[in-house]
Amino acid sequence: MTEFPEPRRGRPPLSDRRETRDRILDAALEVFSERGFDGATVRQIAAKVGVSDPALYAHFKSKQEIFETLLKQAGPDLLASSGVDLPSETTPAEIAIPKIFKSIVATWSTPRARAFASLVLRMGPDGLGDTLQNVSQQLRPVFSAWQERGELRDDIPVEVAIWQVIGPLAGLRIAYLHSSASKADIAHATMLAEAHLELIATTLSQSRNTK
Numbered sequence: 001m002t003e004f005p006e007p008r009r010g011r012p013p014l015s016d017r018r019e020t021r022d023r024i025l026d027a028a029l030e031v032f033s034e035r036g037f038d039g040a041t042v043r044q045i046a047a048k049v050g051v052s053d054p055a056l057y058a059h060f061k062s063k064q065e066i067f068e069t070l071l072k073q074a075g076p077d078l079l080a081s082s083g084v085d086l087p088s089e090t091t092p093a094e095i096a097i098p099k100i101f102k103s104i105v106a107t108w109s110t111p112r113a114r115a116f117a118s119l120v121l122r123m124g125p126d127g128l129g130d131t132l133q134n135v136s137q138q139l140r141p142v143f144s145a146w147q148e149r150g151e152l153r154d155d156i157p158v159e160v161a162i163w164q165v166i167g168p169l170a171g172l173r174i175a176y177l178h179s180s181a182s183k184a185d186i187a188h189a190t191m192l193a194e195a196h197l198e199l200i201a202t203t204l205s206q207s208r209n210t211k
Contacts, residue, residue, distance in 0.1 A: 021059045023049050028066045029115045033122060033179075037067060070116055093151040094205040097165065098197040105169065105193045108177050109186050118179040132170055136162050152204050161204055168196050 027048040031040045042063050046056040060066045091099070107113055139162045146152045152161060176189035 020049070020051065020055075024051075024056060024059055024066065025070055026112065026115075028063075029070065029112065029119060032067070032070075033115070033119050036122070037063075070112075092205070093146040094201045096146075097201040097204070098194070101165065101169065101197050102194060105172075105177075105190060108173055109190065111179075114177050114181055115179045117173050117177055121174065121178070132166065135166050135170075139166070153206060156204065164200055164204065165197075168200075169193060172196075 024045065028040070028045045031044050031048060034040075035044070040063065042056060043053055045063070045066070046053050049056070060069070108117070136159065140158060143152060143158045143161055147154060147158060147161075152158075156164075172189045172193055176185045181189075
């Protein structure tokens with residue numbers, strides 16, 4: 001008689017857990033987009049994934065944690081998405097700014113990040129404003145460190161320098177890097193972002209003209 005191995009018990013393999021976690025995040029994006037954060041429920045997200053509520057809670061403690069995870073992966077958490085500890089970077093700002101922010105634009109071009117951008121737009125001006133303020137707060141110590149080391153112009157306030165970098169990038173994200181963006185849209189946004197970053201890095205690092 002043929003003997004069949006007994007089914008494995010215990011926790012599912014790590015690869016399965018990651019797959020379910022990703023499916024939950026993608027489903028949450030859809031539900032948040034359809035109903036808004038306040039109108040969305042864990043039960044709705046679980047139903048879209050095809051899992052029970054307890055199964056979802058095995059991956060995320062709450063709806064808020066799901067949203068915060070999306071925020072880190074696809075939202076304005078620039079330092080995390082770049083993977084570089086900028087305050088301790090020895091690379092000059094003129095080189096670091098294009099390098100880091102090109103990586104961020106590439107992250108923004110992924111499907112989940114583009115879906116998140118569309119969600120932020122549906123949240124209205126307050127949602128977009130909160131996002132940009134979050135970005136500015138994260139970058140302030142980074143730009144301040146560069147300025148203190150003489151790598152950024154000292155005649156431009158740090159807050160203004162940050163806005164000169166992220167303002168146009170935020171505009172590109174809204175205009176081109178949304179959920180329905182085509183390959184041509186993404187390529188055009190990438191080209192414009194690279195040109196902007198090369199220009200702004202040079203401008204911010206130039207010494208102040210003195211008479």
